[in-house]
Amino acid sequence: xxxxxxxxxxxxxxxxxxxxxxxxxxxxxxxxxxxxxxxxxxxxxxxxxxxxxxxxxxxxxxxxxxxxxxxxxxxxxxxxxxxxxxxxxxxxxxxxxxxxxxxxxxxxxxxxxxxxxxxxxxxxxxxxxxxxxxxxxxxxxxxxxxxxxxxxxxxxxxxxxxxxxxxxxxxxxxxxxxxxxxxxxxxxxxxxxxxxxxxxxxxxxxxxxxxxxxxxxxxxxxxxxxxxxxxxxxxxxxxxxxxxxxxxxxxxxxxxx
Ligand code: NAP
Numbered sequence: 675x676x677x678x679x680x681x682x683x684x685x686x687x688x689x690x691x692x693x694x695x696x697x698x699x700x701x702x703x704x705x706x707x708x709x710x711x712x713x714x715x716x717x718x719x720x721x722x723x724x725x726x727x728x729x730x731x732x733x734x735x736x737x738x739x740x741x742x743x744x745x746x747x748x749x750x751x752x753x754x755x756x757x758x759x760x761x762x763x764x765x766x767x768x769x770x771x772x773x774x775x776x777x778x779x780x781x782x783x784x785x786x787x788x789x790x791x792x793x794x795x796x797x798x799x800x801x802x803x804x805x806x807x808x809x810x811x812x813x814x815x816x817x818x819x820x821x822x823x824x825x826x827x828x829x830x831x832x833x834x835x836x837x838x839x840x841x842x843x844x845x846x847x848x849x850x851x852x853x854x855x856x857x858x859x860x861x862x863x864x865x866x867x868x869x870x871x872x873x874x875x876x877x878x879x880x881x882x883x884x885x886x887x888x889x890x891x892x893x894x895x896x897x898x899x900x901x902x903x904x905x906x907x908x909x910x911x912x913x914x915x916x917x918x919x920x921x922x923x924x925x926x927x928x929x930x931x
Pocket of ligand 1: 703704705706707708709710727728729730733754755756757758783784785786787808835836837838879880881882883884885886887888
């Protein structure tokens with residue numbers, strides 16, 4: 675049974691008001707492309723001040739411009755390369771948010787890399803380390819520096835991104851699958867640690883979505899058979915908005931019907 679079964683939420687029928695996220699400050703990692711970009715635009719359309727982060731300043735600027743052009747609240751963009759960031763970069767990142775906004779209501783961990791699809795027997799070791807680092811350790815490090823601000827929020831929300839292969843191992847998904855198992859573990863540990871507080875912690879599995887990562891994982895697939903990132907934003911809006919207050923430790927399928 676899916677762990678979101680008790681929340682009563684259905685992405686297919688959820689209709690959030692346009693002011694859902696008014697005055698909330700929400701970080702989106704990997705906001706430059708794919709699902710992160712679509713979710714960032716949707717959060718802004720629903721009133722959030724979005725902190726766009728990623729490794730490519732030019733791509734982040736384009737998302738920033740799209741939000742401003744659509745009339746959304748002025749976002750912020752703070753480049754942070756999750757592969758190479760050091761402790762002081764994480765500290766500076768959190769300090770910049772505190773200085774600029776004085777609050778943080780939500781953090782969406784969306785950035786990930788696929789690494790290589792390969793049997794464990796032949797898995798490239800540096801790629802293994804890089805994938806675990808970007809997908810899991812960097813999310814831990816960013817969460818840690820953001821926790822003081824999230825704890826102080828009236829109803830803070832931490833959202834982690836998993837995958838089908840993060841709940842059930844599958845051949846040749848190597849470090850990517852293991853990083854998603856780790857992500858699910860990190861989210862569960864945090865949800866338990868923050869039980870009974872105003873900070874909730876949940877996981878989202880986007881399902882198959884038409885992005886650069888999907889094309890890399892399935893090069894022979896017809897991309898047209900998968901939904902666009904814009905079609906799966908409801909679950910993110912729900913988890914980062916007030917309707918999910920008190921919902922924690924869940925694993926949500928973004929394409930559940
Ligand atoms: P994507 O199109 O490849 O986008 C990944 C994002 O992560 C990009 O913004 C990318 O930045 C960023 N990123 C990669 N390495 C980074 C680094 N070192 N530092 C900072 N940012 C970095 O992938 P997606 O398909 O949208 O995936 C989003 C999330 O959904 C991931 O967690 C993925 O595992 C999960 N997911 C996706 C699918 C699917 O079918 N698409 C299915 C299940 C789970 P650049 O633009 O600079 O590359």
